[in-house]
Amino acid sequence: MSPCNSSRDDQTAIIHYKESRDMKKMDTDFHKLNKRVLKTYGKKFEVSPDALVSAPGRVNLIGEYTDFNRGFVLPMAIDRYLVMALGKREDEIIRVISEDFKEETSVDINALAKKEKHSWGDYISGSIWALKKNGCNVHGFNCVISGNIPVGAGLSSSAALEMAVLRAASWISGIPWNQTEMAKLGQLAENRWVGVNCGIMDQLTSSAGKKGHALLIDCETLSVQPCPVPEISVLVMDTATRRNLVASAYNERRQQCLTAAGKMGLSSLRGADMALLEKNRSCMDADTSNRAEHVIKENIRVLDAVQAMEKNDPRKLGKLIYKSHESLRDCFDVSSPALNDIVECSMEEPACFGARMTGAGFGGCAIALTEKGKEQEFIRNVSLCYEKKTGLEPAIYVCSPSDGVAVKTLKKSLMS
Template identity: 45%
Template structure:
């Protein structure tokens, strides 16, 4: 859930832009992924959790058009039909908002006229899925204004389509689904083919430590879409629907597969195995096993999928050294910058954070941003 200051900022933005009180206020959280990277669009498995940062939307029915105030940018948008803004820069907030509204219009659960004020506290460019948080929050607010009892999995699917078709990022379903369906104090093991979600309790004495590397990333501009294309080509080579259906031995023994395609495929098929094993380790409170799986995941992202950067590798190394066998650390998110996640005993947080501040020097020259949290609840009304 977003912080109280963000909720108040949203209310103030609504009053300033539209006057009076909103009909309702909703929130949707950002997320961090424990393990399972670039597996979601390969129909595989992921193990994310919601964080205590998110997007808040204050909404009211009325008028003959849709008016939107984005408090974080001091910008407005107004439209009658939710068409994509073709000349908008990559990542423009308006296309995320217009995208999810357009999807709801297709499902006939969007009112004709409304006012929306939006504010968020998920750091942008950090790999914590501010975009999915925005899409799910707006989607939930609009559906509630329409009086629709929208299924949260369906809402996540519409939000994913909005990101694919309006924002231009070929993301999988993970970010939107965990934002919509997360449970407090639990990670969510998601089967990205069936969309089955299995809550996995996070031990009560464990803390989630998120450290921003100081390297900003932008998925639309990065090699994210390129990696997805490479995975689809590898799946085509094996004549399977997605790399989820390929086996490690099959990948290693394929004589006519070039080295790049083999490494991309090897990451995905082994990451799926690691993710399922990590869910068992987490449920059993086997932090040493979980830590090893997280380390193997990071090595695979670095060597086979090639989505880490030197600063990220350095930061992960510091965290792994300090945590030892009592937890683990790895890069999280689409890659090429963003955040590192660590799971460790709560009693070790201060000492580990102090080591990061002492030994890690972000490329942007600023002190490292460190956030400590427990798994939060998914989207809902406030």
């Protein structure tokens, strides 16, 4: 059996992400985010908006790279949001102002076109394209967006933007809202318009999140089972690193999984087990078989994690989460030195039940589960340990499981 040792050590594209330090200063107050977009909307359009939309980011507790293999995932929506103030237009133009990037983009609903250079506007035009492809009649609107989900950190800021745009367009245009179907349109936008072959986990979590719960998502049937989170704290740890070309590495691993499934006579790795893999391992190269091994064992870990949560057993849950990290590091080859360092610093803390990288990897964020009441000590010690190892200052913050995308209708009044 393969020990799943990483086949290469290509870290040349890792970059330091100094902006992530601003997460410590970033306004995490949801109501202040709303006030910010309301104020900017009034200044830019000289009228108050019709509605506010909020869409959360997410962390995945366990079940990484299993969603596009039709497997199981256990994410939770978090109290970090993209918020949007919006108002209807009389034409078919969507005008979007980003408060965070200090940029503006416009989308002509009747003349959708991909831009040569990728930008945050692609997620907006792609979401509208997906609605139109589904036969929806979309009206124009103005909007101002802002958020406190760090970009490129593995917390699904892009999915939050997609779901916010879909919710806004649906509300403005009178399109019935179905959280699963809209998540599928968000995935379609990212796959076909943006060019990232992601699964549906990110969009469905942002759409269907439930306060106080993680979601057991069966990515084959798209069933969603809310699972109460035990009395523990979930901390997100931003390593202050990002990696370029994550999309190409992501797509490569998706193709390797499809290849492995094909070698075993399957359409996806959902139906595979270790016995079938061992029978066919000689037909695959080492990387391909290692990818399959991770997915097969990760699906089992997800279901075991749900049982641990049901039994309120945070120690077992933590052990499963760390096993997931080891597999992502050694079998799936998507971790990085920075992610490994912050996970190991976390595991040295007595209050930590378990830690792992989260998201696509290669940089970005890890998560840790800790005892309640020990968060500040944990943050202080892990920050010191990580900075000593890397020379980088992490941003570590406690997250709570939150509800999914929502819209709030506002009373219309002219701005003075």
